[in-house]
Amino acid sequence: MLTKEIVIKTDKLTKKFGDFIATNEITFEVYKGEIFGFLGANGAGKTTAMKMLIGISKPSYGKAQVAGFDVYKQTEKIKKSIGYMSQKFSLYEDLTIKENIQLFGGIYGLSDKEIELKGTGLINKLNLQNEADKLVSSLPLGWKQKLAFSIAILHDPKIVFLDEPTGGVDPVTRRQFWDMIYEAAHHGITVFVTTHYMDEAEYCDRVSIMVDGVIKALDSPGELKNQHNAKSMEEVFIMLARSAKRGE
Amino acid sequence: MNAVELKNIVKKYTTKKSSVTAVDNVSFTVEEGELFGLIGPDGAGKTSVFRILTTLLLADEGSATVLGNDVVTDYKIIRKITGYMPGRFSLYQDLTVEENLEFFATVFETTIQENYDLVADIYKQLEPFKTRRAGKLSGGMKQKLALCCALIHKPKILFLDEPTTGVDPVSRKEFWEMLKRLKAQGISILVSTPYMDEAKLCDRIALMQNGKILEIDSPQNIVNQFGTNLYAVHADNMYNLLNDLRAFPQTTSCFAFGENHHLTLKESNDDIRELENYLDTKGYLKRTIIKIEPGIEDCFMQLMKK
Numbered sequence: 001m002l003t004k005e006i007v008i009k010t011d012k013l014t015k016k017f018g019d020f021i022a023t024n025e026i027t028f029e030v031y032k033g034e035i036f037g038f039l040g041a042n043g044a045g046k047t048t049a050m051k052m053l054i055g056i057s058k059p060s061y062g063k064a065q066v067a068g069f070d071v072y073k074q075t076e077k078i079k080k081s082i083g084y085m086s087q088k089f090s091l092y093e094d095l096t097i098k099e100n101i102q103l104f105g106g107i108y109g110l111s112d113k114e115i116e117l118k119g120t121g122l123i124n125k126l127n128l129q130n131e132a133d134k135l136v137s138s139l140p141l142g143w144k145q146k147l148a149f150s151i152a153i154l155h156d157p158k159i160v161f162l163d164e165p166t167g168g169v170d171p172v173t174r175r176q177f178w179d180m181i182y183e184a185a186h187h188g189i190t191v192f193v194t195t196h197y198m199d200e201a202e203y204c205d206r207v208s209i210m211v212d213g214v215i216k217a218l219d220s221p222g223e224l225k226n227q228h229n230a231k232s233m234e235e236v237f238i239m240l241a242r243s244a245k246r247g248e
Numbered sequence: 249m250n251a252v253e254l255k256n257i258v259k260k261y262t263t264k265k266s267s268v269t270a271v272d273n274v275s276f277t278v279e280e281g282e283l284f285g286l287i288g289p290d291g292a293g294k295t296s297v298f299r300i301l302t303t304l305l306l307a308d309e310g311s312a313t314v315l316g317n318d319v320v321t322d323y324k325i326i327r328k329i330t331g332y333m334p335g336r337f338s339l340y341q342d343l344t345v346e347e348n349l350e351f352f353a354t355v356f357e358t359t360i361q362e363n364y365d366l367v368a369d370i371y372k373q374l375e376p377f378k379t380r381r382a383g384k385l386s387g388g389m390k391q392k393l394a395l396c397c398a399l400i401h402k403p404k405i406l407f408l409d410e411p412t413t414g415v416d417p418v419s420r421k422e423f424w425e426m427l428k429r430l431k432a433q434g435i436s437i438l439v440s441t442p443y444m445d446e447a448k449l450c451d452r453i454a455l456m457q458n459g460k461i462l463e464i465d466s467p468q469n470i471v472n473q474f475g476t477n478l479y480a481v482h483a484d485n486m487y488n489l490l491n492d493l494r495a496f497p498q499t500t501s502c503f504a505f506g507e508n509h510h511l512t513l514k515e516s517n518d519d520i521r522e523l524e525n526y527l528d529t530k531g532y533l534k535r536t537i538i539k540i541e542p543g544i545e546d547c548f549m550q551l552m553k554k
Contacts, residue, residue, distance in 0.1 A: 041416040042387040138266065141290045167414060168442050170289035170457065171545050172552055175503050182487050196416055197443075199506035203486075221507065232506065234417055241418045 005032040007158055007190045008053065013062035013071075015048050022048040024213035025062060032158070035181060035191045037201050040210030041241040046194055047163070049210070053192075054161055055079050067158040080109065083152035086163035090148030093137035097128060100136055101151060108155035122150045142173030146180065153184055160184065162193040166200065178203055198234035207233070209240050216240045249316045251405050251436035252278035252301060257310035259296045270296040271307070272459035278438055278452075280315075283431045286440040287447045287544065288456035294440040295335055298409045301438070302332045315404055315436075328356070331398035335409040337390050339397060341383030345374050348382050349396055356401030366433070367396045370426055388419035395426065406430065408439040412446065424449050444545035455548050462551040467544055474542040474550065476500075476516040479523075480508035483532035492530050498522060503549060508538075510546055 008030035015023040023045040030036045040046045051057035053066050055075030064071040067081035091100045101122065105115035123132050126146060136144060145165055153160050162181075166174045178200065185191050185205075193204070201207050201221060208218040217224055217240055221233050230236045259271040271293040278284040286294045299305035301314055303323035312319045314326045339348045349371070353360050364371075370392050377385065382393060391411055398406060408427075412420040424446065431437055439450070447453045448467045455462040455470070463470055483489045490509055493502040498513045513523070520537055527535050542550075 041418055042414075164414070168290035170552070171444060171549050172503075173289075178504060186487070196414065198417055202506040203504060237417050238421065241416065244418070 003032045003034075003188075006030070007032050007068075008036075008064070008066050008192070010053075010064040011062055013049065013052060013064045014060050015045075015052060015057065016060040021213050023052070026210075026213075026215050028208060028215060028218055030159075030190060030192060032190055033185050033188045034206065035185050035193065035204045037204030037207035038192060038194045038210070039201055039207055039237060040194075041244045044210040044241075044244065045213040046210055050161060050163065050192075050194070053078075054082060054084055080155075081158045083155070083157040083160040084163075085145075085148045085152040085160070085165055087145075087165060087167040088163075091136045091144060091151065094135060096133050096135055097123070097139075097147065098132050100147075101154065104151050105154055110155055118154055122154065126150060142169050142176075145169055145177060146173070149177065149180055149184075153189055157189065159190040159192055162191065164194055164196065166195065166197065174200075198232065198237055201233040201237070209237060211241055211244050249280060250277045250313070251280045251282065252276075252284075252312070252314055252438060254297070254301075254312045255310050257297070257300060257307045257312055259293070259300065259305070259307050269459050271300070273310070274456075274459070274461055275310075276454050276461065276464050278436060280436050281431070281434055282451045283427060283437045283439070283449075285447055285450035285453040286438065286456055287442075287444060287453050287548070288440075289442050291458065292456035293459040294456060295409055298332070298334075298407050298438075298440065301326075302330060302407055303327060328401075329404045330407060331401070331403035331405070332407045333394045333398045333409060333411055335413065337394065339382045339390070339394055342381060344379050344381055345385070345393055346378040348393060349400055352397040353400045358401050360400065363400055363402045366402055367399050369429060370399075371396050387415055388422075391415065391419070391423065395423075399430070403435065405436040406438070408437065410440050410442065412441055412443060420446070444543065444548055447544040453544070455544075455551060457548075457552055462548070462554075470544060470547050471542055474547055476512050477518070478540055478542045478546060479511045479513075479520070480505070480538045480540045481511050481527075481536070482508045483527070483535040485532070488530075489527075489532065492527070496523065496526055501549070501553070505545075510540075510542075512550075 006029050011027050012025040013023060014025050026049060038046055052059050052071055053064065055071060055078040059071060066078045069077040101119040102115055123129060149165065166177050181191050204221065206220050207224060208215050224236045228236045228239055255275050257271050257274045261268045261270055274297065286297065288294055296305065300307050300312060300319060303319050303326050315329060317325045319326060343351060349360055374389060374392055385393065412423055427437060452466050454464045481493060490502065490504055493499055493509055493511055500512045500514055502509055502511045
């Protein structure tokens with residue numbers, strides 16, 4: 001449910017590594033309940049920007065607030081207000097589904113009672129009743145990703161950060177995953193997502209495209225296509241990212 | 249002679265607790281000079297097929313040949329005539345770009361100079377970074393280097409396991425243009441990808457899921473076999489539209505597809521008045537329903553359900 005309440009706000013947010021400016025004065029806002037697509041070529045500076053926003057990398061200069069907290073001084077509060085999942089790491093493979101729920105619930109400060117209640121709800125919703133005591137490693141990738149997303153929002157965070165959540169997932173599961181994203185956004189959770197699937201860019205309320213450390217474009221998919229006289233987001237992306245000078 | 253021939257290949261991975269059939273009775277052939285795609289999500293069995301063909305893994309059942317050489321008895325020959333790019337970056341991270349390429353050339357008893365023309369196109373883009381360590385390259389650059397290293401001994405056949413996974417659309421496009429040029433030089437190519445939109449760039453494809461082949465044909469023939477009308481539906485509120493379309497009694501399937509939803513109906517004739525009326529009663533604005541040609545992803549999802 002898209003609103004006008006701002007949950008992420010950056011002002012010239014910058015990260016340098018020596019002479020290299022990974023993220024170069026990016027300024028943008030993200031609203032409560034928005035699905036915000038954070039796109040860019042490999043090496044455009046997306047991961048660096050995301051690390052600053054989730055409070056694990058200190059900016060070189062510029063300002064940013066996430067869920068109302070400052071990215072320099074209040075990183076621990078940021079971490080409690082957000083959820084995070086990526087394609088590369090999401091759950092502990094050698095713990096069971098239930099154990100993962102308990103672990104992450106505990107880390108996010110939920111009480112045992114809340115963990116029990118929300119955990120059972122989650123397992124029922126995903127239809128994993130028969131798998132609850134099995135190791136996560138035994139689940140197919142698509143299920144793992146759906147489970148990881150559910151666990152990332154178990155503590156009702158204000159914002160959930162998803163870093164290429166659907167890479168390698170089959171086309172049907174990929175869409176089921178997006179159904180879950182829509183539902184979370186509908187309940188007021190802001191979704192900040194990166195993807196290399198350009199059809200998924202179309203599902204976002206707004207999309208930013210980073211090229212060489214700067215945000216080259218930011219608007220709704222419809223507007224971006226209009227502005228660039230393009231038929232698809234893929235065309236828009238290729239037009240903007242073709243000029244990229246740097247690798248990673 | 250076929251470039252690749254698989255007959256009833258089965259591969260199981262068994263641990264104390266469980267057994268997974270990664271490749272389940274798979275047969276297909278790749279003709280010489282063909283660009284053949286294995287299309288499917290993670291866990292489809294693509295990598296196991298590659299490892300069997302490159303003689304790095306033994307199948308439990310079935311037989312396979314590469315350019316007429318048996319993968320079990322003639323493995324030494326196969327290793328000389330194939331170029332292989334595994335899914336995971338497999339070059340020496342501590343060696344520079346140039347050192348990696350030189351290493352692979354030496355192992356195959358050749359030199360960079362001897363086969364430079366084959367890699368020149370790709371290597372030119374890497375040359376500014378030739379003294380950089382491979383581990384410090386960007387994703388797209390690593391890929392290009394891996395392709396150079398797989399090509400430097402002038403292989404007759406290339407095995408490329410998910411070369412474009414995690415790569416942005418611009419680099420993916422460039423990569424497929426490179427493959428087209430290699431094909432034009434007569435190299436047979438077997439390539440896998442989870443990106444369905446890349447399927448149409450292959451001569452023929454095998455759609456794979458859970459160790460099994462769902463379909464083998466040219467992309468156009470697969471699309472032609474879709475067998476029912478497909479509609480792209482668009483309106484002002486796409487999220488509600490998806491739910492309403494799924495609740496429509498005549499719907500057989502409805503999936504989000506970029507800016508539209510793709511819909512199939514039980515009765516596949518060109519009469520969609522019932523659907524139009526249904527959506528009108530729901531009060532949608534700017535509603536459009538267009539009959540479209542399916543893509544490979546539509547076909548894949550339809551085949552998955554069978």
